[in-house]
Amino acid sequence: MLMALVAGCASQPPQLAAPGSSVRQPGLVKSEFIFETAPFASSHASTIVETKEGLLAAWFGGQHERHPEVAIWTARYDGHRWSPPVQVADGTQTGGQTRYPCWNPVLFHPKQGPLLLFFKVGPRPSEWWGMLMSSADDGKTWSKPRRLPDGQVGPVRNKPVELPDGSLLCGASTEDKGWRIHMEHTSDWGATWERIPPLNDVKESSLIQPTILQWPSGKTQMLCRTKQGKIFESWMGDGWKSWGPIRPTTLPNPNSAIDSVMLKDGRALLVYNHTPHGRSPLNVAISKDGNRWQAALVLENEPGEYSYPAVIQTSDGLVHVTYTWKRERIKHVVIDPAKLKFRDMRDGRWP
Numbered sequence: 001m002l003m004a005l006v007a008g009c010a011s012q013p014p015q016l017a018a019p020g021s022s023v024r025q026p027g028l029v030k031s032e033f034i035f036e037t038a039p040f041a042s043s044h045a046s047t048i049v050e051t052k053e054g055l056l057a058a059w060f061g062g063q064h065e066r067h068p069e070v071a072i073w074t075a076r077y078d079g080h081r082w083s084p085p086v087q088v089a090d091g092t093q094t095g096g097q098t099r100y101p102c103w104n105p106v107l108f109h110p111k112q113g114p115l116l117l118f119f120k121v122g123p124r125p126s127e128w129w130g131m132l133m134s135s136a137d138d139g140k141t142w143s144k145p146r147r148l149p150d151g152q153v154g155p156v157r158n159k160p161v162e163l164p165d166g167s168l169l170c171g172a173s174t175e176d177k178g179w180r181i182h183m184e185h186t187s188d189w190g191a192t193w194e195r196i197p198p199l200n201d202v203k204e205s206s207l208i209q210p211t212i213l214q215w216p217s218g219k220t221q222m223l224c225r226t227k228q229g230k231i232f233e234s235w236m237g238d239g240w241k242s243w244g245p246i247r248p249t250t251l252p253n254p255n256s257a258i259d260s261v262m263l264k265d266g267r268a269l270l271v272y273n274h275t276p277h278g279r280s281p282l283n284v285a286i287s288k289d290g291n292r293w294q295a296a297l298v299l300e301n302e303p304g305e306y307s308y309p310a311v312i313q314t315s316d317g318l319v320h321v322t323y324t325w326k327r328e329r330i331k332h333v334v335i336d337p338a339k340l341k342f343r344d345m346r347d348g349r350w351p
Helices: 003-011
Strands: 028-033 042-051 054-062 071-077 086-089 102-108 115-121 129-135 168-174 180-186 207-214 220-226 230-235 247-252 259-262 268-272 282-287 293-300 306-313 319-325 329-335
Touching: 028 293, 042 319, 042 329, 054 102, 054 115, 054 319, 054 329, 071 102, 086 115, 086 129, 207 259, 247 293, 259 306, 268 293, 268 306, 268 319, 282 306, 293 319, 293 329
Parallel strands: 042 102, 042 306, 180 207
Antiparallel strands: 028 329, 042 054, 054 071, 071 086, 102 115, 115 129, 168 180, 168 207, 207 220, 220 230, 230 247, 259 268, 268 282, 282 293, 306 319, 319 329
């Protein structure tokens, strides 16, 4: 199904919906909105997954962030166009008298097992809780949402990674006692959980929303959003419960979400805002080892908010990125990683 996208991109000019999105950059195949109009005013925090029937994206949408009517919405890409948004979950509580906003959906499809949709419900991040739905038909229908065990949030913003034994390692964080990151682990697709204590000292750093990279060397790296002006990293030790020192990288971070993916060719691709302040520009960098990052693409560089990217590589080798466009819509970008051109960044400065 996704091969139709490749053919379509080769014969149609890329569709740009925002000034400053350059289609002439090597490797940038297509740029489009998932929807032009929708029954909600604001949308944010998208996620994307490949299914047997094409791409599926999700995000939270409503009047504005934190509004009780904010719900989880999805749209499907069949290789030609995106379907209209469909609401799949909201924060209505038992009895129907109370409703809380939804937050941060995360789609993930294990190699064996159902499609999973994690999300959060609660009045604010310091008080939210984890929720989970599953689908046996690639997101056409969903199970009834169920609450995760107390203390578990699941993958808080970025997709989990699947370990060799089929279990899921989830980058999690909490905000009730300062910004703290930890790892959560489930071996049965979210039925039971393990969780390690926070990995950072809030007196030294404020970190949330880890993204995880499993390198071909066998090493595993975590990159985090921070309030310290830099992306922070840590490397796994002997097993998922053991992590090394948490240190700043050379890459800037304006207190905004990031996401990464390990490519089939052994490189890592990172989508982030390469600035210490604001949420523009939105950039793509490439690394061969997780230590040295090279500039690859600028997805957006006009004034406004371009943030909260989600990134995957599909079975055809293309990379798909979704992200928030001015809190109004969700943008979808297609990248051919084989055609990217790189430039060195000295001391973390974009060339």
